């Protein structure tokens with residue numbers, strides 16, 4: 326059986342995906358052993374990214390008020406979730422939040438706007454904000470703004486946008502079960518428009534929405550076909566008031582298997598353990614760093630996540646390092662201690678009291 330894991334790793338190192346049969350086995354096989362699978366997924370992760378972890382901070386720049394009906398989203402017209410709704414934040418507020426993300430050591434600042442997609446006028450305003458952030462702070466800028474046509478993508482590309490996110494979310498055949506106001510093909514068109522204009526596309530999925538394993542496999546292969554270099558893997562956060570809620574399929578092990586699958590199908594892509602990391606992976610959270618090389622900190626669109634210090638501590642305790650920004654703070658490691666490099670030191674005032 327161990328040849329199977331070695332063969333999966335070897336194929337990924339050659340840039341080849343597993344067969345569809347093996348892909349389904351990774352998700353469903355009763356004889357899958359988790360640690361060898363994680364090790365197989367770690368081989369391409371280490372080849373392409375070493376032990377580095379990219380940290381992303383999300384900013385919900387515009388919240389709620391969306392005319393679309395994505396059933397998993399608390400900002401949709403059909404959701405009764407009690408969220409705070411607001412139009413696009415003032416520019417200065419967005420700059421202040423970008424500065425905070427840069428100071429906290431994040432590699433990327435991801436601005437997310439609810440809605441079907443921006444008008445040309447709204448795209449121009451966003452372009453000015455992107456220019457402003459890039460001029461002021463050493464941080465890459467990503468944007469998630471709904472459906473985008475080539476006309477909009479060109480404006481954003483000229484402003485220096487690094488990445489445009491638009492998740493496929495689930496397979497084409499499962500898509501009508503989660504949304505009726507736009508199609509899977511609309512989402513694919515957005516990614517193609519971004520790429521055509523020279524913006525890196527970022528696209529992933531949400532697992533736990535009543536899909537079958539073959540749907541997850543299908544999305545993984547389609548992202549590979551579209552050559553998407555950045556893949557967020559979300560685990561549905563069940564929010565009361567949303568039409569689509571947790572289907573009960575998500576265990577920490579299933580989440581890890583799904584992350585391994587995405588890594589093995591897309592060996593060189595940035596695989597991000599995204600929404601739902603803390604709640605669904607729970608005590609196995611740190612193991613996600615074997616297949617994934619990227620994560621969000623400080624929460625998601627309408628829910629909180631682990632604080633940045635906790636996440637940095639988890640990364641370092643697992644033997645990985647935060648990528649890039651030398652400004653990343655030294656984390657606190659529990660009452661009375663601080664980290665100095667890899668050493669835990671008692672804080673001076675505590676030492677005095679001891």
Ligand code: SF4
Nearest residue numbers: 391395398401439440
């Ligand atoms: S996912 Fe985006 S388009 Fe869909 S309802 Fe939420 S904000 Fe609107």
